Amino acid sequence: MKATMKDVAALAEVGVGTVSRVINGVKVKDKTKVKVMAAIAELNYEPDEYARGLKTNRSNTIALILPTIWHPFFSEFAYYVEETLSQNGYKLFLCNANGNAEKEKEYIQMIKQNKVDGIIGITYSDIDKYVSSNLPFVSIDRHFSEPISYVTADNYVGGQIAAQELLNRNCKSLCYVGGTSPYPNETNNRKAGFYNVCEEKGLPVKTLDMPEPIQQLEQQLTEFFTNNLDIDGIFTVNDYMALDVIKVMKKLGKQAPTDYQIIGFDGVKISQERDYLISTIVQPIEEMAKTSVETLMAMILNEEPPKRVILPVFFHGGETTK
Amino acid sequence: MKATMKDVAALAEVGVGTVSRVINGVKVKDKTKVKVMAAIAELNYEPDEYARGLKTNRSNTIALILPTIWHPFFSEFAYYVEETLSQNGYKLFLCNANGNAEKEKEYIQMIKQNKVDGIIGITYSDIDKYVSSNLPFVSIDRHFSEPISYVTADNYVGGQIAAQELLNRNCKSLCYVGGTSPYPNETNNRKAGFYNVCEEKGLPVKTLDMPEPIQQLEQQLTEFFTNNLDIDGIFTVNDYMALDVIKVMKKLGKQAPTDYQIIGFDGVKISQERDYLISTIVQPIEEMAKTSVETLMAMILNEEPPKRVILPVFFHGGETTK
DNA sequence: TTGAAAGCGCTAACAA
DNA sequence: TTGTTAGCGCTTTCAA
Numbered sequence: 001m002k003a004t005m006k007d008v009a010a011l012a013e014v015g016v017g018t019v020s021r022v023i024n025g026v027k028v029k030d031k032t033k034v035k036v037m038a039a040i041a042e043l044n045y046e047p048d049e050y051a052r053g054l055k056t057n058r059s060n061t062i063a064l065i066l067p068t069i070w071h072p073f074f075s076e077f078a079y080y081v082e083e084t085l086s087q088n089g090y091k092l093f094l095c096n097a098n099g100n101a102e103k104e105k106e107y108i109q110m111i112k113q114n115k116v117d118g119i120i121g122i123t124y125s126d127i128d129k130y131v132s133s134n135l136p137f138v139s140i141d142r143h144f145s146e147p148i149s150y151v152t153a154d155n156y157v158g159g160q161i162a163a164q165e166l167l168n169r170n171c172k173s174l175c176y177v178g179g180t181s182p183y184p185n186e187t188n189n190r191k192a193g194f195y196n197v198c199e200e201k202g203l204p205v206k207t208l209d210m211p212e213p214i215q216q217l218e219q220q221l222t223e224f225f226t227n228n229l230d231i232d233g234i235f236t237v238n239d240y241m242a243l244d245v246i247k248v249m250k251k252l253g254k255q256a257p258t259d260y261q262i263i264g265f266d267g268v269k270i271s272q273e274r275d276y277l278i279s280t281i282v283q284p285i286e287e288m289a290k291t292s293v294e295t296l297m298a299m300i301l302n303e304e305p306p307k308r309v310i311l312p313v314f315f316h317g318g319e320t321t322k
Numbered sequence: 323m324k325a326t327m328k329d330v331a332a333l334a335e336v337g338v339g340t341v342s343r344v345i346n347g348v349k350v351k352d353k354t355k356v357k358v359m360a361a362i363a364e365l366n367y368e369p370d371e372y373a374r375g376l377k378t379n380r381s382n383t384i385a386l387i388l389p390t391i392w393h394p395f396f397s398e399f400a401y402y403v404e405e406t407l408s409q410n411g412y413k414l415f416l417c418n419a420n421g422n423a424e425k426e427k428e429y430i431q432m433i434k435q436n437k438v439d440g441i442i443g444i445t446y447s448d449i450d451k452y453v454s455s456n457l458p459f460v461s462i463d464r465h466f467s468e469p470i471s472y473v474t475a476d477n478y479v480g481g482q483i484a485a486q487e488l489l490n491r492n493c494k495s496l497c498y499v500g501g502t503s504p505y506p507n508e509t510n511n512r513k514a515g516f517y518n519v520c521e522e523k524g525l526p527v528k529t530l531d532m533p534e535p536i537q538q539l540e541q542q543l544t545e546f547f548t549n550n551l552d553i554d555g556i557f558t559v560n561d562y563m564a565l566d567v568i569k570v571m572k573k574l575g576k577q578a579p580t581d582y583q584i585i586g587f588d589g590v591k592i593s594q595e596r597d598y599l600i601s602t603i604v605q606p607i608e609e610m611a612k613t614s615v616e617t618l619m620a621m622i623l624n625e626e627p628p629k630r631v632i633l634p635v636f637f638h639g640g641e642t643t644k
Numbered sequence: 645t646t647g648a649a650a651g652c653g654c655t656a657a658c659a660a
Numbered sequence: 661t662t663g664t665t666a667g668c669g670c671t672t673t674c675a676a
Contacts, residue, residue, distance in 0.1 A: 004653055015663035020655060029661060049435045050375040051653035054668050069391060070401035071593045079392035082418050091432060094416040096404050110413060113371045270592045271393045326669055337647040342671060351645060373669035376652050
């Protein structure tokens with residue numbers, strides 16, 4: 001049978017309140033503390049977090065809501081979120097929402113019923129409507145109109161850097177390839193930053209912006225690049241899109257970085273120890289994860305959290321640029 | 323203020339016991355049920371899982387212990403575990419242990435304190451020592467001596483298939499490249515299956531088996547392949563090792579599949595919608611995840627779970643074989 | 645079919 | 661500094 005606080009109290013010949021104080025680090029006479037500790041060790045006592053939660057209304061648990069963990073950007077993010085939480089004595093509920101608003105709602109309900117202390121969310125539905133304002137919530141890469149804190153990489157500057165790096169490498173005909181989501185999100189700033197630099201230099205930019213969900217991607221890409229054979233500098237909304245472009249270009253007989261140069265966005269690594277896939281604008285995923293957790297912790301402790309944090313990106317030169 | 327069962331009972335003019343019965347689907351007179359449901363809706367009542375857990379000693383939560391979520395094999399596995407659990411009304415604690423026995427132990431303690439109903443573990447320490455025998459535990463790819471259930475892919479047959487596929491493609495000089503872990507695990511069977519076919523055909527096999535953790539991998543690979551220029555058929559313990567071999571071979575001026583052919587193991591996809599990286603023996607990850615959850619569910623319901631499940635693998639011909 | 649009440653294991657307020 | 665106790669919100673037994 002599992003030992004309870006009562007058992008410990010009896011063995012140590014003290015009241016349960018005293019045991020509780022010892023457990024929670026409240027000041028107790030040294031001698032009593034020793035007795036209690038001995039009893040705890042003897043009985044192999046471990047506090048019941050459910051009883052505790054019932055009283056305190058806290059769970060030391062947070063929920064991470066993602067589209068899918070099966071994607072290196074999200075799994076890297078989750079990895080660091082878990083690591084940071086664990087260091088803070090928090091547990092993590094993993095919630096794959098699959099971009100499904102219904103499932104996000106279900107999770108919100110689960111979260112309420114389970115005294116979850118806060119949420120970190122990378123979501124694309126109007127989740128804010130279901131999150132009550134007193135539940136700490138940090139959004140990633142998504143700016144809600146409500147007073148919800150968010151953490152994001154500097155997408156605009158990332159776009160600027162991409163343009164600059166392509167120009168530095170003598171690209172003459174630039175283009176941007178991306179997708180447009182029905183939900184507003186920060187990735188649009190990548191394009192804006194890219195355009196900004198091009199405009200300043202008075203350079204025209206070609207654009208392939210496909211409405212999401214993207215249908216027949218390969219066909220659209222093939223058509224676009226067949227009609228624009230002069231393009232020699234490409235910036236894509238993310239690394240995956242760059243991979244898709246590379247594949248199509250290969251079929252068209254073009255190879256990076258000799259025939260054209262291409263820069264992605266995200267800085268995806270398929271695992272910690274492996275390399276970036278391509279030349280890319282790297283998001284500081286570890287820092288974003290840590291900042292999210294810290295912001296959430298501040299909210300939980302009723303401190304004033306930053307309303308928005310924008311973290312710097314950097315260029316990684318891989319094998320798809322000269 | 324959050325509504326409690328008492329509030330619902332008062333509004334519906336019934337006892338709390340009746341409300342509890344309605345919530346839990348115990349038979350109640352239709353008319354009463356309607357009254358209670360109305361009160362629940364009116365008050366926006368949601369049961370408190372912590373109070374419930376305190377009484378029932380169940381949490382509808384399971385823990386997934388992994389080395390790291392930041393790896394496509396594990397994140398795919400986690401993805402399907404989460405999906406299946408969610409369908410069963412279960413929640414998932416994500417535990418990255420980083421191959422760190424200390425952290426695994428910490429997690430076990432957390433699990434005990436939080437009434438976690440069961441564990442799915444991909445672990446490489448002697449975790450079984452800390453898991454009490456009445457806590458449902460399913461191990462992946464690892465065979466404990468204790469009566470612990472495990473789920474694994476058919477690694478032996480996978481090795482056989484790899485050898486066969488290389489031979490079918492006219493490879494004359496085969497080799498195996500892998501690592502040996504201090505902890506026994508099922509991946510050794512990949513090598514064994516590979517050898518088995520080669521021996522049957524009377525073919526010699528070269529071997530590079532490096533003790534883990536592997537130091538100076540690239541150097542070891544370079545040396546090995548420089549000394550064995552005749553090798554034209556390679557089987558590696560996993561997909562990543564194959565990528566490393568490919569990289570080294572490129573530096574040696576060799577290209578797959580023209581100069582040599584190579585088959586990996588795992589069938590890693592960096593995301594659901596992307597392709598396999600190379601020619602490989604594919605593990606049925608989705609099925610493994612589902613089977614693990616089902617086995618765990620059976621244990622939780624005190625049914626007799628299968629002691630071991632070995633699931634079939636298949637060959638995927640990619641661009642690294644002819 | 646239902647209501648009343650005990651009690652799960654803990655925290656915190658109060659009293660000593 | 662410490663013991664006692666009420667009560668967190670539920671489930672479940674017992675009796676009606």
